[in-house]
Amino acid sequence: MAQPITSPGSQRKRGRSERSRRGLVALLAISASFGFAGLPQAAGPKLLPAEEAFRLSARALDPGTLEIRYDVADGYYLYRDKLRFAVEPAIAEGVDPQLPAGKVHEDEFFGKTTIYRGPAVIRLPLKGGKPGDKVVLTADSQGCADAGVCYPPQRQTLTVVLPAAGGGAGVPVEAAPRRKSYFN
Amino acid sequence: MIHLSNRWWMVVAALLALGAGAWFAWSKLESSEAIGQPATSLLGLSLPDPDGKELALSQWKGKVLVVNFWATWCAPCREEMPMFTRLQQELGPKGVQFVGIAVDQPDKVRQFASDLGLNYPALIGGYGAMELSKSLGNSIMALPFTVIVDRGGRVAHTQLGPLKEQQLSDIFAKLL
Numbered sequence: 001m002a003q004p005i006t007s008p009g010s011q012r013k014r015g016r017s018e019r020s021r022r023g024l025v026a027l028l029a030i031s032a033s034f035g036f037a038g039l040p041q042a043a044g045p046k047l048l049p050a051e052e053a054f055r056l057s058a059r060a061l062d063p064g065t066l067e068i069r070y071d072v073a074d075g076y077y078l079y080r081d082k083l084r085f086a087v088e089p090a091i092a093e094g095v096d097p098q099l100p101a102g103k104v105h106e107d108e109f110f111g112k113t114t115i116y117r118g119p120a121v122i123r124l125p126l127k128g129g130k131p132g133d134k135v136v137l138t139a140d141s142q143g144c145a146d147a148g149v150c151y152p153p154q155r156q157t158l159t160v161v162l163p164a165a166g167g168g169a170g171v172p173v174e175a176a177p178r179r180k181s182y183f184n
Numbered sequence: 185m186i187h188l189s190n191r192w193w194m195v196v197a198a199l200l201a202l203g204a205g206a207w208f209a210w211s212k213l214e215s216s217e218a219i220g221q222p223a224t225s226l227l228g229l230s231l232p233d234p235d236g237k238e239l240a241l242s243q244w245k246g247k248v249l250v251v252n253f254w255a256t257w258c259a260p261c262r263e264e265m266p267m268f269t270r271l272q273q274e275l276g277p278k279g280v281q282f283v284g285i286a287v288d289q290p291d292k293v294r295q296f297a298s299d300l301g302l303n304y305p306a307l308i309g310g311y312g313a314m315e316l317s318k319s320l321g322n323s324i325m326a327l328p329f330t331v332i333v334d335r336g337g338r339v340a341h342t343q344l345g346p347l348k349e350q351q352l353s354d355i356f357a358k359l360l
Contacts (some may be wrong), residue, residue, distance in 0.1 A: 042321035
């Protein structure tokens, strides 16, 4: 924003506006602290909501391949066998996802399971996808935190536009922050 | 586009922030189930057991009520349940009542309760149960989440993640 040209007497004016600005900053800080104190918080570890612990994004590498990526935050893990992917419309029918190997996780109740920590990159071949097609990806996942909590299965959707063949990969699309969960 | 000076933008931002702050403060008053507040929404709940029989939580008013939100797919939940079963056995006669609210399928809950020899009710809660737990302090909606209600029907403790036996003993020592 353009600053006004300094004129005689503006020095005093600036002093006043500086004070009022400081006052407003204090007001902002107080308002913000209201917000943080607002929600009841249970005892226990400080944890991330699922959509931040397991950040989903996807991009089209070419008209025939979606690259799906979970960025799993430190101290969290996703179960490999709980991942499910579907694409719509049917013209871009998803074929079997190529899941990375993951790590073996020994669990007292579930025995040996395979989990993902850090980034997990999955390739989903598409059948019949054409450049410019909009593909809606639905991704189901479930994970836990090492601190001793698990998140309900969550379903996220995002829309990817397929690029032209030989035109290079598309821009990654992040899942919307608001997630849908499903139970029962 | 109306041109506003820097200072006016600051005023607008401050007013917006104040509004947001007031809204949060108000929403805190709305979700009254913080510690020490009456557990009205929880005690007003009626949920089915795995066989479809509705049970009202109000029947345990006057007891120290431990409401545990859990699921069979949640390993840390399963881990603490044998302890809950033992404490129900030991402290039930002294006025402690455990109740499980499972975010899960009835047949899985029935099987697990039978395998474990669960001696307290396992009710079936859906997404509504998770939303309720959020209003009680489960801001990230994860499991296990436990709410302890005192004999007077007030929230005495909320816990995200597993409870330790010592912690429970200390809480019960105050409430019984």
